[in-house]
Amino acid sequence: MKKVMIAGIAIFIIFFISGTLSWFMHDKEKYKNLKYTQSYDANEIKSLSIKASGGVHIKQGKQFKVKYYSDNKVTMHKYKGTLRVMQTKSSNRGYSVNVNPFRTINYMIEIEVPSKMLKHLTIDAPNNKLIIDGIQSAETTIYKGVDSINITNCHFDNAEINGDNYYMNINNSKMRSSRFKVDSGGFNIENSQMNDSIFLANQGDIRFEDMPRQSNLKAATKNGDINFAYKRKPKNTLLKLHPGHGKSVVTQSAFKEGKVGISHNILEFYTTDGDIIIQ
Template identity: 40%
Template structure:
């Protein structure tokens, strides 16, 4: 009886594995990548992008262009000087969620934007990464629960909001910014920020190799704030308010929390965390 049970179990496992392998292999064809390319010759001033899991890359160029690769579909609609790009699940996907181990998510949306025409950029993504690289834009609004990267860009006004994400800002000039994050890491490097606010509930805020003139307010409920000057600070006043943590100033140019006049203010707050200036 025991041998019969074991033999039956082995046969069941073999047939189940073979059936699953066949189903996954056949169903994999439903996830073949689609390719979409379109150049927009007319003037666009407002660009709105909405994705679910597709990663979004924004780069600079002479003409507005859309490049998409993935197993979903995107709808591109134009209304006057507004362009809307929206990701939609392909109807031949077979099922809503991906249980197929042979399928990997390689969805990517790249937008080339002409800097002189575009006035506003709005990107909302549920689980896609957002990357802005070498762009010069006036108004930017970003929202995702993954990774947001701003690199080598000049932005007049930026609003970023997320419940769970990591922010990376590198080699950027931001004239006005509002960054709100419930949980995640915030890292800024080699950048100049004025009239910029970081509001974090849970997570560290790290700023390294920063330029001499920065005007920043930052607050984290549960986390540390570390700020490192990459060059000699100029006309900067420190306002450091660690709640249950410690504050430490290890930059020799500061005398009683000040260098020169108070044109630039670094105002940092923590509840359960330390504040360190280097």
């Protein structure tokens, strides 16, 4: 009797493994071929609106193109000069939990935009990475829940970027009249021109590296430090530093009594529990 039971269990395991492997291999071929590619006339697109649960990569390209590789569904709709891209769960999946190793969970929407300024850029991407490279936008609104935002070689006017727990990296970019806010995370800005812009963090450090001679901005964090380092000797700048329970340290020798030249530019920084350092 015992031998019969053991044999039955062995047969069950063999058939279960065989069935599972067959299912996985079937889905492997299925998911390998699930790729969306759609091109648009760049002259017909003035604005871009994206809503996605996965990662988003927007970059400069020769034409307006949307690429996607996953089993989730992507719908695209063009109306009055605005291209709307929305990612939703595929109705053909048949299961809600990812148990198949061939089904990617890091869905990425890749969008190419020609080198012209968008009228509006709107992104709602609460999960995974958001990468923006070489994009110009006259008005930008972004909501980011978690993970990170990487902005490189971009020019944004009137940007509003808010989120819960994320880290933002800005490199070689220009921001004007823009507002950036995070509850928990931080900002790393490098070699970027900031004019009339503000950075706010409830918890996290705000760091500026290799900044231009003339930078005009505000920054505040309740629990964290603010570090600002110039690439070259600053010009026509006034410092307004307000550390709460921390200290302010100015090692940039160009400043005399918190000022250099005339006050065309103002660095206005606030911390509650943290230091402010100007280099």
